[in-house]
Amino acid sequence: MRKKTLYLDYAASTPVDPGVLVVMMPYLKQEYGNPSSLHHMGQRATSALERARLQASSFLHCAADEVVFTSGATEANNLAIRGVVRPFDAAQGEQTVKPHVITSAIEHESVLAPIQKLEKEGIIEATYIPAGKDGIVHAEDVGKAIKENTVLVSVQYANSEIGTVQPIAEIGRMIREKKKSSVVFHTDAAQAANFLDCSVEQLHIDLCTLSSHKIYGPKGAGLLFVRKGVAVDPLLEGGSQEGGLRSGTENVAAIVGMGKALADLQSPKVQVEAVRIRHMRDQLIKSVLKQIPESACTGSMARRLPNNAHFTFARIEGRDLVMLLDQKGVAVSTGSACSERSQEPSHVLLALGMSPKEALGSLRITLGRRTTKEDIVRVLKTLPPLVDQLRKRVV
Amino acid sequence: MRKKTLYLDYAASTPVDPGVLVVMMPYLKQEYGNPSSLHHMGQRATSALERARLQASSFLHCAADEVVFTSGATEANNLAIRGVVRPFDAAQGEQTVKPHVITSAIEHESVLAPIQKLEKEGIIEATYIPAGKDGIVHAEDVGKAIKENTVLVSVQYANSEIGTVQPIAEIGRMIREKKKSSVVFHTDAAQAANFLDCSVEQLHIDLCTLSSHKIYGPKGAGLLFVRKGVAVDPLLEGGSQEGGLRSGTENVAAIVGMGKALADLQSPKVQVEAVRIRHMRDQLIKSVLKQIPESACTGSMARRLPNNAHFTFARIEGRDLVMLLDQKGVAVSTGSACSERSQEPSHVLLALGMSPKEALGSLRITLGRRTTKEDIVRVLKTLPPLVDQLRKRVV
Numbered sequence: 073m074r075k076k077t078l079y080l081d082y083a084a085s086t087p088v089d090p091g092v093l094v095v096m097m098p099y100l101k102q103e104y105g106n107p108s109s110l111h112h113m114g115q116r117a118t119s120a121l122e123r124a125r126l127q128a129s130s131f132l133h134c135a136a137d138e139v140v141f142t143s144g145a146t147e148a149n150n151l152a153i154r155g156v157v158r159p160f161d162a163a164q165g166e167q168t169v170k171p172h173v174i175t176s177a178i179e180h181e182s183v184l185a186p187i188q189k190l191e192k193e194g195i196i197e198a199t200y201i202p203a204g205k206d207g208i209v210h211a212e213d214v215g216k217a218i219k220e221n222t223v224l225v226s227v228q229y230a231n232s233e234i235g236t237v238q239p240i241a242e243i244g245r246m247i248r249e250k251k252k253s254s255v256v257f258h259t260d261a262a263q264a265a266n267f268l269d270c271s272v273e274q275l276h277i278d279l280c281t282l283s284s285h286k287i288y289g290p291k292g293a294g295l296l297f298v299r300k301g302v303a304v305d306p307l308l309e310g311g312s313q314e315g316g317l318r319s320g321t322e323n324v325a326a327i328v329g330m331g332k333a334l335a336d337l338q339s340p341k342v343q344v345e346a347v348r349i350r351h352m353r354d355q356l357i358k359s360v361l362k363q364i365p366e367s368a369c370t371g372s373m374a375r376r377l378p379n380n381a382h383f384t385f386a387r388i389e390g391r392d393l394v395m396l397l398d399q400k401g402v403a404v405s406t407g408s409a410c411s412e413r414s415q416e417p418s419h420v421l422l423a424l425g426m427s428p429k430e431a432l433g434s435l436r437i438t439l440g441r442r443t444t445k446e447d448i449v450r451v452l453k454t455l456p457p458l459v460d461q462l463r464k465r466v467v
Numbered sequence: 468m469r470k471k472t473l474y475l476d477y478a479a480s481t482p483v484d485p486g487v488l489v490v491m492m493p494y495l496k497q498e499y500g501n502p503s504s505l506h507h508m509g510q511r512a513t514s515a516l517e518r519a520r521l522q523a524s525s526f527l528h529c530a531a532d533e534v535v536f537t538s539g540a541t542e543a544n545n546l547a548i549r550g551v552v553r554p555f556d557a558a559q560g561e562q563t564v565k566p567h568v569i570t571s572a573i574e575h576e577s578v579l580a581p582i583q584k585l586e587k588e589g590i591i592e593a594t595y596i597p598a599g600k601d602g603i604v605h606a607e608d609v610g611k612a613i614k615e616n617t618v619l620v621s622v623q624y625a626n627s628e629i630g631t632v633q634p635i636a637e638i639g640r641m642i643r644e645k646k647k648s649s650v651v652f653h654t655d656a657a658q659a660a661n662f663l664d665c666s667v668e669q670l671h672i673d674l675c676t677l678s679s680h681k682i683y684g685p686k687g688a689g690l691l692f693v694r695k696g697v698a699v700d701p702l703l704e705g706g707s708q709e710g711g712l713r714s715g716t717e718n719v720a721a722i723v724g725m726g727k728a729l730a731d732l733q734s735p736k737v738q739v740e741a742v743r744i745r746h747m748r749d750q751l752i753k754s755v756l757k758q759i760p761e762s763a764c765t766g767s768m769a770r771r772l773p774n775n776a777h778f779t780f781a782r783i784e785g786r787d788l789v790m791l792l793d794q795k796g797v798a799v800s801t802g803s804a805c806s807e808r809s810q811e812p813s814h815v816l817l818a819l820g821m822s823p824k825e826a827l828g829s830l831r832i833t834l835g836r837r838t839t840k841e842d843i844v845r846v847l848k849t850l851p852p853l854v855d856q857l858r859k860r861v862v
Binding site for chain 2: 077079081084085086087088093096100101102104105106108109110111112113114143144145146147149150180181182183184185186189283285290291292293307308309310311312319320321322323324325326391394395397398403404405406412414
């Protein structure tokens with residue numbers, strides 16, 4: 073009989089917390105009012121959104137009206153990039169100098185793709201800050217790249233593939249000191265929110281992306297923090313919901329779920345949980361490197377999300393390994409779920425200086441709330457023989 | 468004791484059908500895999516999306532890969548407008564003639580707002596076809612407006628406020644005959660899908676918007692049909708989901724729910740249900756016009772969704788009436804939920820030639836699957852005295 077699936081792909085998506093689902097259910101059943109409606113059913117839906125907005129603002133230490141709910145992190149990232157650039161876009165022709173955007177070479181595709189597109193269309197000029205071999209983007213590199221025409225800096229809080237944590241507060245402080253007002257600083261904190269402080273004041277950020285389904289909330293919700301006074305053009309126009317920054321009937325149930333998930337992250341238990349996860353993850357990395365020859369762990373160990381283990385194994389393809397592990401009931405990833413199907417080597421690993429061949433030998437194991445010590449034992453029993461098997465197949 | 472709420476605002480949002488919720492639940496509980504993941508949990512999520520895509524394609528009589536799931540109708544409408552216009556936008560400067568977009572004056576805000584914005588930015592030229600006093604847009608008016616540089620015609624299938632049904636097939640045929648290839652024809656069928664045939668071949672449409680929460684599916688899902696060969700630029704970029712036309716982790720549960728809701732609409736029972744609803748609606752309109760002096764029903768009776776009753780009452784404000792009805796436990800609307808909070812007269816009613824004062828005296832009652840004859844009796848008991856009360860207050 074097939075064993076119960078052992079899910080170790082929390083960076084791709086998390087299960088919805090049962091407590092989150094409980095608060096969502098009324099909005100999938102009897103409370104189906106449109107929040108824009110004037111009647112009581114509409115008003116109750118509005119109240120539910122405003123509760124979620126308060127929960128989000130409490131998590132981010134910002135004002136409630138600085139929270140813009142979206143359909144997810146991809147929409148929030150696209151809104152941040154296009155929203156800041158668009159006013160310049162419209163003025164194109166009258167300008168002599170193009171607006172300049174700085175990002176890192178290891179951003180998520182939903183940040184890189186819109187920037188690359190705007191660059192290709194000739195609307196912006198872009199600089200891609202490289203990361204070191206340790207997967208860390210250095211604040212001074214960002215600082216050096218800032219020019220007179222820089223309008224936006226977008227650097228992720230934590231990397232989705234290798235889990236490295238970027239010095240956001242340092243970059244934020246440096247931007248504030250370097251140029252007093254005009255550079256907008258955005259961070260994609262989708263992967264970071266489970267473990268790291270997201271206080272927008274501490275981090276000196278102007279725009280911040282969060283995702284619901286990475287923090288035990290449902291798929292279909294995300295948000296963009298937009299600091300008061302920062303000009304952002306909407307992507308979706310129509311009913312003027314979300315202060316005009318995101319039109320469309322709100323996904324009430326999902327937003328309510330996301331609010332609860334963010335409230336849960338403020339519990340003191342989360343700290344204890346992070347220690348528990350980090351301990352198991354450290355054990356996993358240590359044992360894998362010991363048991364499997366020609367293996368390496370990618371990126372900084374010190375500046376890393378506590379739940380991320382990312383390996384490269386020589387002479388195998390990560391995809392094959394993921395498939396074999398799946399047959400044994402272990403669900404993991406080669407890297408980012410979003411690009412996994414493309415069969416291209418990860419742009420993150422290439423940016424770290426790996427060869428395409430090295431990069432294709434990657435495996436990401438990400439732990440979460442339901443992960444137990446027994447799970448780690450099971451992975452450590454399952455993984456080494458499969459790597460061995462694949463290597464023999466190649467020979 | 469407060470009576471149970473009588474919900475007659477189905478055009479604003481519908482309850483989720485219990486059968487729809489049943490098929491969604493696994494994807495809010497144990498099936499939390501990311502559809503982009505290679506492992507079995509990801510594959511099961513992908514299969515669920517593909518089932519929903521087949522259900523949608525069966526409803527639209529199109530190919531499965533012509534269905535692009537979005538977060539809702541507003542996103543689908545914005546994608547249609549901006550997606551068709553953007554390639555011209557990027558080529559701006561090299562062109563001598565601006566692309567021309569034709570729409571009607573009574574479209575939903577999520578069609579009008581992006582068109583008006585693009586027009587204001589100087590990127591497009593736009594023509595707004597007026598509707599007659601009967602709320603009908605005439606195909607020949609659309610035909611006359613088509614020019615050499617016309618790239619897009621966007622006309623709604625049915626109006627969200629007054630329920631009038633536009634001659635989409637006729638407009639579609641006319642566009643095909645007039646200009647063989649280059650004009651893209653989009654229709655927003657969000658309000659129409661419950662009652663009207665949405666076969667894209669019959670209607671000769673290239674792009675078609677549907678909304679989940681208007682057809683007894685959950686909020687948070689919609690779709691855009693994109694005919695093969697029609698060039699549409701994505702709004703959201705990143706992970707290349709939905710054939711590259713809509714990046715972002717798919718809202719699996721909501722999309723599965725929308726698929727089921729679309730499958731339900733193909734049941735023969737729907738026809739019977741439409742007759743039942745039309746009968747009650749006709750009774751309602753007849754009685755209201757008889758019982759309330761200085762009242763009128765807006766728009767064509769013959770070419771109208773069977774569930775829509777839209778009135779104007781002289782010497783009152785619709786908002787006040789909605790509030791009083793709400794106090795009596797009857798949930799209705801002044802018109803579109805999306806613009807209800809703005810206190811501005813409806814752009815639809817103004818386009819029909821009403822004065823602002825007339826337009827502010829509007830009331831929309833929309834019926835649905837749970838509406839009973841007893842409900843209509845209750846409205847007919849409740850409404851006339853409230854109109855009377857408001858009129859006396861004014862005097």
